[in-house]
Amino acid sequence: MPTSPTPSAAAQTGGGTGRLGAVMRHYLFWPVFALVALLAVNTAVRPGFLSVSILNGHLFGSPIDILRNCAPLMLVALGMSLVIATRGIDLSVGAVVAISGAVALTYIAGAPDPASTTTVLLAIGLALALGLALGVWNGFLVSVLGIQPIIATLILMTAGRGVAMLITKGQITTVTSAPFKTLGAGFWLGLPVATLVAFGVFALVALLVRRTALGMLVESVGINPAASRLAGVRARTIVWTVFALSGLFSALAGLILSSNVMAADANNAGLFIELDAILAVVIGGTSLAGGKFSLSGTFVGVLIIATLSLTVTNVGISPLVTPLFKALVVAAVTLLQSPVMRRKLSARTRRRGRTAPVAPSDKPADVSTDKVVA
Amino acid sequence: MTPPDAGPAGSPRDAGPEAARPVVEMTGISIEFPGVKALDGVDFRLMPGEVHALMGENGAGKSTLIKALTGVYGIDAGEILVHGEPHRFAGPSEAQAAGIATVYQEVNLCENLTVAENIMLGNEPRRLGAIDWPATRRRAAEHLATMGLDIDPASSLGSHSIAVQQLVAISRAMVVDAKVLILDEPTSSLDAGEVARLFAVVRRLRDQGVAILFVSHFLEQVFELSDRMTVLRNGVRVGEYRTAELTRTELVSRMIGRSMEVLEDLEVRTEHAVDTAQGAPFVQAVGLGRRGSVQAFDLDVHEGEVVGLAGLLGSGRTEVARLLSGADRADTGTLRVKGALTRLRTPRAAISRRIAFSSEDRKAEGVVGDLTVRENIVLGLQAERGWLRRLPARQVDEIVQRYIDALNIRPANPDALLRNLSGGNQQKVLLARWLATAPELFVLDEPTRGIDVGAKAEIQRLVSDLAGRGMAVLFISAELEEVVRLSHRIAVMRDREKVAELTNTDSVGVDDVVELIASGGDR
Numbered sequence: 005m006p007t008s009p010t011p012s013a014a015a016q017t018g019g020g021t022g023r024l025g026a027v028m029r030h031y032l033f034w035p036v037f038a039l040v041a042l043l044a045v046n047t048a049v050r051p052g053f054l055s056v057s058i059l060n061g062h063l064f065g066s067p068i069d070i071l072r073n074c075a076p077l078m079l080v081a082l083g084m085s086l087v088i089a090t091r092g093i094d095l096s097v098g099a100v101v102a103i104s105g106a107v108a109l110t111y112i113a114g115a116p117d118p119a120s121t122t123t124v125l126l127a128i129g130l131a132l133a134l135g136l137a138l139g140v141w142n143g144f145l146v147s148v149l150g151i152q153p154i155i156a157t158l159i160l161m162t163a164g165r166g167v168a169m170l171i172t173k174g175q176i177t178t179v180t181s182a183p184f185k186t187l188g189a190g191f192w193l194g195l196p197v198a199t200l201v202a203f204g205v206f207a208l209v210a211l212l213v214r215r216t217a218l219g220m221l222v223e224s225v226g227i228n229p230a231a232s233r234l235a236g237v238r239a240r241t242i243v244w245t246v247f248a249l250s251g252l253f254s255a256l257a258g259l260i261l262s263s264n265v266m267a268a269d270a271n272n273a274g275l276f277i278e279l280d281a282i283l284a285v286v287i288g289g290t291s292l293a294g295g296k297f298s299l300s301g302t303f304v305g306v307l308i309i310a311t312l313s314l315t316v317t318n319v320g321i322s323p324l325v326t327p328l329f330k331a332l333v334v335a336a337v338t339l340l341q342s343p344v345m346r347r348k349l350s351a352r353t354r355r356r357g358r359t360a361p362v363a364p365s366d367k368p369a370d371v372s373t374d375k376v377v378a
Numbered sequence: 379m380t381p382p383d384a385g386p387a388g389s390p391r392d393a394g395p396e397a398a399r400p401v402v403e404m405t406g407i408s409i410e411f412p413g414v415k416a417l418d419g420v421d422f423r424l425m426p427g428e429v430h431a432l433m434g435e436n437g438a439g440k441s442t443l444i445k446a447l448t449g450v451y452g453i454d455a456g457e458i459l460v461h462g463e464p465h466r467f468a469g470p471s472e473a474q475a476a477g478i479a480t481v482y483q484e485v486n487l488c489e490n491l492t493v494a495e496n497i498m499l500g501n502e503p504r505r506l507g508a509i510d511w512p513a514t515r516r517r518a519a520e521h522l523a524t525m526g527l528d529i530d531p532a533s534s535l536g537s538h539s540i541a542v543q544q545l546v547a548i549s550r551a552m553v554v555d556a557k558v559l560i561l562d563e564p565t566s567s568l569d570a571g572e573v574a575r576l577f578a579v580v581r582r583l584r585d586q587g588v589a590i591l592f593v594s595h596f597l598e599q600v601f602e603l604s605d606r607m608t609v610l611r612n613g614v615r616v617g618e619y620r621t622a623e624l625t626r627t628e629l630v631s632r633m634i635g636r637s638m639e640v641l642e643d644l645e646v647r648t649e650h651a652v653d654t655a656q657g658a659p660f661v662q663a664v665g666l667g668r669r670g671s672v673q674a675f676d677l678d679v680h681e682g683e684v685v686g687l688a689g690l691l692g693s694g695r696t697e698v699a700r701l702l703s704g705a706d707r708a709d710t711g712t713l714r715v716k717g718a719l720t721r722l723r724t725p726r727a728a729i730s731r732r733i734a735f736s737s738e739d740r741k742a743e744g745v746v747g748d749l750t751v752r753e754n755i756v757l758g759l760q761a762e763r764g765w766l767r768r769l770p771a772r773q774v775d776e777i778v779q780r781y782i783d784a785l786n787i788r789p790a791n792p793d794a795l796l797r798n799l800s801g802g803n804q805q806k807v808l809l810a811r812w813l814a815t816a817p818e819l820f821v822l823d824e825p826t827r828g829i830d831v832g833a834k835a836e837i838q839r840l841v842s843d844l845a846g847r848g849m850a851v852l853f854i855s856a857e858l859e860e861v862v863r864l865s866h867r868i869a870v871m872r873d874r875e876k877v878a879e880l881t882n883t884d885s886v887g888v889d890d891v892v893e894l895i896a897s898g899g900d901r
Contacts, residue, residue, distance in 0.1 A: 224757055228743075235746075237757070238726065
């Protein structure tokens, strides 16, 4: 293993030289670059984009909007990162988001005193417990019954919205409850409560994963399940755990979403959030093949997606082409992330610095083939 | 490459008009992979109407030769004649078009299609551009009948046993009117009755004039079925023999080779005197077995003792190791660890009883390539502690450094990704992973396979040292020489059965073990 790259070695590896090259090769370089570029575009269109002002003791401004809007996705993508690291995928997160909101709001709406803190705490507890149970169900299908994750979670993805519909009796349940509204729309110390909750959970899990051995064992199971089993790793328990966590975090995301609008919409709450979450994980540099994962990468990925949504309105892109615009940005980031593309790019920069390549030899590849007629 | 020389003496081309002309004649075949000469000037010929066995140890070049013939690999030198015409196939489909069909160990068919569809796939009779299904089924039934198979062509393939699927695969090969049929380990997952059925079909095809190339690790089957055999060793042809003129012992010693390029300077020979009379064995298996894997066997391993498992590949060596280490569950017999009756349901259960298992399949079952050397070394220990009780960083560094030094792991960089290390160093890291869990029984399945000479000697010495310090070791290797040198006792496996056991003394040599493998214990 070379430890200190010599100048010639650095030139050979391509992608820039010296320290800049090292920075550029960092796996978070392109995602962070994309985020900065997006912010720059926004600032160019509206110079005040990045400014934050204080209004009624709260912070206001586009950056704060981004931080608040990204909270649900942050939680969902957190669970998704862990699931993907074990070679899995969880398609049911959107359905869990809908169920969680439906349960909480239906409970609050039916309670004698919707505005009491106890009611709200019970509703939150109920929704989280249900989310955890749904995650445990997914984990059971995958780790015990051995069903492929994409199929196992597809079951709940399909059924989940029906369940949410049953809970809300097909209505869009709305409530008025000040304590519940705090979760999605409130501020604390000038910052949105939703952001504080999501970032707090994210930081906690990131710490837990790297301070305990969980991260290493998750990666080990994702990279080589058979070897991990023989090494004594409880592969089944680990896979089960990450699915359970994904359910729990999705339920929390559902609470934040429904609290923000104070309504439970079984059909549309968290619609397609599974795709955004997978996207955020991939943009963050975690491979869908499982194994090595990066929570900081996911963090940046979520910020990119949230910024992108705001950019669309800020820059004034027609709603007609919004999906196309989003797709283009995402395609660019994932292309820059792909190892094949990187190799091609670095090969190109290298070639430019060299003299013309030697012409390929015209000599026949095989001179020993003499025709022998028997 | 130089132009081909005159060819070795006794080349089949000079065989004279009275001998049948070979269907396939390969001369001076050489294939080189980066750093390895997989085949070195190998001659091979296949006559019509014969079953020709291709014999050799693991890595001798059998599959490379087959792949050279079927066009999977390009050859660097040499010449392939099929029906006397020079051929160079660019791929298996070209070989098939020339009448060379291959049936692999794993059945490459579609289980969800019917037997008829599988047999005729790609060769269905057509009418007006559409597949003529009645004709397809009829033709399939005809092919089954010529092979003496009585199965319903309309039944789905998945509903049949592996043996029948194997036969269907052969029928499929015969649809293209193959003149050469290559059977690569066709019997590895069949039981005795199924083997007999397969052999009946193979003999029928042989009598119809098909040339059959047969590869198997089961010596008995080779002797039962083949008319002639070619033995390869280390990519070189040892010779071609008539099966009737060769004894089992001669065959085995030709496969293994007498020239032991051993490391004279590092010669470790374990002290043979281990008093196994005193105390109960650390592990005692009585009638332990698993259906379709290995027949019931008895085996004891005492503390401080190295028990070697000898046998050819596929003889059941690995299966014994897996049963003793919880990797597979036994379905018959009992196992005692330190005298206490135990069922090892998972590897974890074995680890908690201080049994470590180093798998022969380093890549699939050992190496976690994208993790670092450090993480790989502590993986077993950490898994045992559970995820919550993370090993303190200082302790990890100390353990990792200790094993990097003790086992001489290179590069001595704990942060290197394991996949970037050489095979020998990966093996050492895996040994370190297990040693860190402080095992009392170490089951080592082919710990020295595919690694360089220096690392091999180091691992041999380590095994000897561990036993010297009181560890029980079950040592498996295809290299009998190594087994004889390291073991106190040797258990001999053949055809998935333990056939003999002998106490190693200075007078025991490789020949004696070869003799036992060949004779199957009953002389």
